[in-house]
C-alpha cells in the first residue's frame with residue numbers, strides 16, 4: 001500500500017458498532033469492567049483510550065514500524081525517550097544546533113544526571129565518529145535541523161553509533177514520514193512534534209515516539225502511563241483527521257518552500273538562504289539521497305541588523321509572527337529570540353545560528369502571494385528604515401520567548 005493510501009485506510013476500518021466511516025472520539029476517562037481486571041481491553045484513559053490507540057496505529061503504519069506512543073507534546077515525547085534510556089553519567093551526542101527545547105531538556109531537566117553531552121556538527125561524519133565512544137548511550141539526530149535545515153547522513157551515523165552500542169534517535173518533525181523514513185536508514189527511535197506537519201493545522205500540541213523493536217519501545221510505553229503526559233481524545237482525533245491530508249499538504253508546503261527559496265536566493269538584502277533543495281545547500285546531496293522531498297521549511301539571513309529583522313518579521317501580511325511551524329497558515333519567526341532563545345548566545349553563534357536568521361514555515365497558500373509578501377519587505381532592509389526598539393544590537397541569551 002502506498003503512503004497516501006495508508007494514510008486513509010491503514011488501521012482505519014469503519015466503526016464495527018455503527019458502521020461510521022470515521023472513528024468516534026471516545027471522550028471518557030474510565031471504562032466499565034465486568035469484574036475487577038476483566039474488561040474490553042481498556043480500563044483508564046491515561047493507560048489507553050481507543051481514539052489514542054487508533055492514532056498510534058496509524059502513525060506506526062506511516063513510519064513503517066509496529067510501535068508508537070503518543071504524548072501531550074513533542075517535548076513530553078522526547079522526555080520519555082531521555083528518561084527511558086539515560087542514567088547518571090551517560091554520554092549523549094547531539095547536533096550542535098539541536099532544537100532549543102531538546103537542549104533545555106538535556107541540560108536543565110536532566111542536569112542532575114551529570115550527563116556528558118557532546119554537541120557536534122552532525123553533518124560532519126568525521127566529527128561524529130570522533131564524538132561517539134564505547135560509553136555513548138544515545139546519538140540524537142535532527143535532520144533537517146531546526147532552523148538551518150542542515151542534513152545529516154542518518155545511515156552512516158547509525159552505523160557508527162551501532163558499532164559502539166549506542167541507540168540512534170531521529171527527530172523526524174521537519175521531514176515527516178512522507179519525505180523521510182528514518183527506520184529504513186537505521187534509526188532505533190523516531191520522535192515527532194506532532195504539533196507541526198502531522199497534525200498540520202496549528203490547533204493542537206502533541207508528540208509521538210516510534211520504535212521498531214519491542215524491547216526498545218517497552219520502557220517508553222511504560223513511561224507514557226507512569227508519567228501520564230498523554231494527549232486528550234479530541235486532539236488524537238484531530239491528528240487522525242490531519243494525517244489523511246498529510247501527503248497533499250507537505251507536497252504543497254515543499255513546493256512553496258522551494259519557490260520561496262529560489263526567489264530569496266541572490267536578493268541583495270539576503271545574505272544566505274538555507275533550503276536543502278537548493279543545489280548550493282551543503283546537505284543537498286545527502287538530502288537527495290535519503291529524502292523523497294526537501295521539506296517545507298527554510299530560513300535565511302537578512303543582510304541587516306536585528307532591528308531590520310524585527311521590522312521585517314512584524315510587518316508581513318501572510319507570514320504571521322509566531323512560534324511553531326508546519327501548519328496550513330504561513331508562520332515567520334526569529335530563532336535567536338524565539339525558538340532557540342534557550343541556547344546561550346555564545347553557543348548559538350558557535351553553532352552558526354546568526355542573530356539575523358529568519359525562519360519561514362510557508363503554509364499552503366498560493367506561492368506567489370507568499371513570495372510577494374516577502375519581497376515587499378526586503379527593500380526596506382539596510383536602507384535606514386528602523387523600527388525603534390531596544391534589540392538593535394546582538395541578541396542576548398536572556399532575550400525572547402521561552403517555549
Ligand SMILES: Cc1ncc(COP(=O)(O)O)c(C=O)c1O
Pocket residue numbers: 073074075076099101142146171173174192193194195205206207324339
Ligand atoms: C524539531 C522539533 N522537535 C521537537 C519540538 C517540540 O515539540 P512540541 O512543541 O510539540 O513540544 C519542536 C517544537 O518546535 C521542534 O521544532
